[in-house]
Amino acid sequence: MAIGAGVVPKKSDPRSRLHDWRERLEKDLRNNWQLYVMILPVLVGFFLFRFYPLYGLQIAFKDYNIVAGVRGSEWVGLENFFKFVEDPFFFRVVKNTVVLGFWTLVISYPLPIIFAVLLNEVKQQHGLFKRVTQSISYLPHFVAVVVIVGLIYDFFSFDGIVNQIAVALTGDTVRILGASEWFRPLYVGSVVWQGVGWGSIIYLAALTGIPPELYEAAIVDGASRWQRIKYVTLPGLLPVISVTLILSVSSIISVGFERAFLLQQPATYNVSDVIATYVYRRGLIKFDFSYGAAIGLFDSVVAFALVVAANYIVKRTNEDREGLW
Amino acid sequence: MHTLRKMRLFDYLNYLFLIGFSCLMLYPLLYVFSISVSDGEAVWKQSVKLFPIGFNLDAYEAIARANAVVRAYRNSIVYTVLGTSFTLIVCLLAAYPLSEPRFRWRGPVSLILGLTLFFSAGLIPTYLTYQSYGLLNTIWVITLPVAFNFWFIILVRANISTIPRELKDAARVDGASDFRILLQIIVPLSKPILATIALFVAVAIWNDFFNPLLYLNNSEKFPLTIMLRRMLIRGATGEVVQGNYADTLQAKAFFRQVKMATVIVTLGPILLVYPFVQKYFVQGTLVGAIKG
Incomplete structure (x- = not known):
């Protein structure tokens, strides 16, 4: 139902229409005030935590400085x-x-x-x-990312379980942590371990x-x-x-x-x-x-x-x- | 039907693969547990590979004595309980009016709140805004913003719309207020979806590292995830665990046990309830997927 649908204004006089509208709103507030009380904190929260930060997005086009704040900082375009x-x-x-x-x-x-x-x-x-x-x-989906990465640091360290296996197989220790060529495999591997079942x-x-x-x-x-x-x-x-x-x-x-x-x-x-x-x-x-x-x-x-x-x-x-x- | 029941080579390989897959999922967790409860000597000699060797709970005792870990644990519990409660309250307060035909603004309000599903201000503007509210380093910055998630509101609203109108109308005729209808009719009939949402939010807050990293810099307020990073990734277990430890291999191995024990107590609550609540999680993802 659209707002005010079904209610035909009696006169086309704009002041009377405004009056009718106000009267309806007052009646609605009187009858359904509890619904308004419920939605109010929700609207406030969404405004504070979700919408107002969007206003701060303007600093992407400004030269933000802490003293001047979001509004006072100078525009610099792109x-x-x-x-x-x-x-x-x-x-x-x-x-x-x-x-x-x-x-x-x-x-x-x-x-x-x-x-x-x-x-x-x-x-x-x-x-x-x-x-x-x-x-x-x-x-694995329920294991915190910080735990997974922490375990990677343990398992793939010089004396970790993976290198123990590597030494048993090849006799050599592999440097995995802090090695650029291993970052992507570790990253993708941990995503896969965590996500295959859940996905x-x-x-x-x-x-x-x-x-x-x-x-x-x-x-x-x-x-x-x-x-x-x-x-x-x-x-x-x-x-x-x-x-x-x-x-x-x-x-x-x-x-x-x-x-x-x-x-x-x-x-x-x-x-x-x-x-x-x-x-x-x-x-x-x-x-x-x-x-x-x-x-x-x-x-x-x-x-x-x-x-x-x-x-x-x-x-x-x-x-x-x-x-x- | 006979051919469907008969096992063939493919089936044996498939079953073998699936068993191997399960082992791969479980092995890291079992290994962590084994390290944490094994004998200290077995750990520093690196003989623990799969099951525990010997048994001792020294590492767990050390955690229980480490104030920083205990405090972080308590913080995590408080954040999780509070954040989850806020989320459920917001969901109900929003979903009830938004499913009630008498609420004439429900169209526009849904539309506006729905925008938050598509746009977010990004890390820096959000950080600066919360900073301007004076929320940094407070418990509220971890527990309040998370509660305003329109996605969960949609789920609760969809559930409320399946409740027969007659129930609400009858209650209203009997003189029940909206708050009373919400508490005594809607809440009891929405328990499954509320449980699902609570589980999702609780796990998300319990495991969250990002928000605490951004918004908290007072160690009194740190949750477990920040503590875990210090211990497991930054190698600062020695500072966290109180007591005098010489710089020996034995001490190093013991710190390793402490780390693993911390992982176990972090996973503990989830692993304990997991078998009982799994079906809610699965339902939750599916509801989300279908509605999306």
Whole structure:
């Protein structure tokens, strides 16, 4: 119901209409004041914590100084953005972000689908085995990133369990922590360890929606297992796959802060310094607030553009012309 | 149906793979546990590979005596309980009017709050704003902003709209106020979705490292995650654990046990309730996925 729908103003006189409107509002406030009392703290909270910070985003176009504050600082237009493009580290952080995001996507995106398909092949009479495997696979999702990275520091140290195995096999110790060439494998590996099981939930749910008759019919028609996967299972997953793909494409440019920050060391900055960690270091550690805000804004705009582009491509390529919107 | 039940080579390989996969998920956790409870000597001789060797709880005792860890643990509990409560309160206070036809602004309000799902100000502007509120280094900066999440409000609102109107109408005819309807009809009938949201938020706050890192710099206020970084990544276990330890291999191995014990007590609450609440988590993700 639209606001005031169904109430026809008696006269077209604007003052009388305003009067009617006020009268209705007063009556509404009298009758439904409790609803207003409920929503008020919610609106205040959203304003303070979600909307008002957007007002502070203007410092990306200003030369922020602490004394003058957000409002009083001087406008500098796009200077902060030009500064970022000319920054000697611009190329490095953008490249690191994209490379890390790309490998994370390419490796960690398909694995939950494969895992779900394999789990789906477990025989019906082994339901318990399937459930236990599922439960175990979700577990790493609940482990804090800081714990995972902390364990990586322990397991991959010189005398850690991984090097104990390496010494037993090859006789040599491998320097893994603080070595640039190992940063990406460690990063992506930890994402995979944490996310494969959890990521498969949505595909497993989609698989339960495939009627068993389809499999039975396929068997009667003499379809091999691979053909059943290819012609029954995967088409059943396709709608979900296109949605999750669109949603995960933006992760290429927005590599999460926590994992990269905790896993990186100054020695590995050449591969591990990503946009999010650079914003933190420049903006909050070196107090270059305007610059940090500008880089952050740049990052979100690119991420948003990527989602729109991915949605467009998915719409173009699939036959039903269906994207996310 | 016969062919579906028969095991073939593919099935054996598949089962083998899935078992191996489960081991890969569990091994790190088992290893951490084994290190934390094994005999000190077995740890510094590096003979613990899988199951505990010997048994001792010295590392856990050391944590219990380490004021910094105990304080961090208490902080984490307070932040989690408070943040989760705030979230549930906000969800209910918002979802009830937004699902009530008598609330004439529900369209515009939903639209405006919905914008927060797509836009965020980013790290620096948010930091400066919270700073201007004087929230830095307070318990509120960790527990309040997290409560204003429109996504959870959508879930509760969707659940409320499945409750038959007649229930609410009957209560109103009997003279129940909106607050009373919310508390005595909506809340009891929304328990599953509220439990799901509570679990998600609780785990998120318990595991959160980002917000405490940004907004807290007083060690009195640090939660466990910040403490874990100091111990596991910065190698400052010696400062955290009180007592005089010589710079020996034995002491180093003991610190390692202390670290692992800290990991275990951090994971503990989650691992303990996990088997019982898993289905809520799974439902929660699916509801989210379908609605999204």
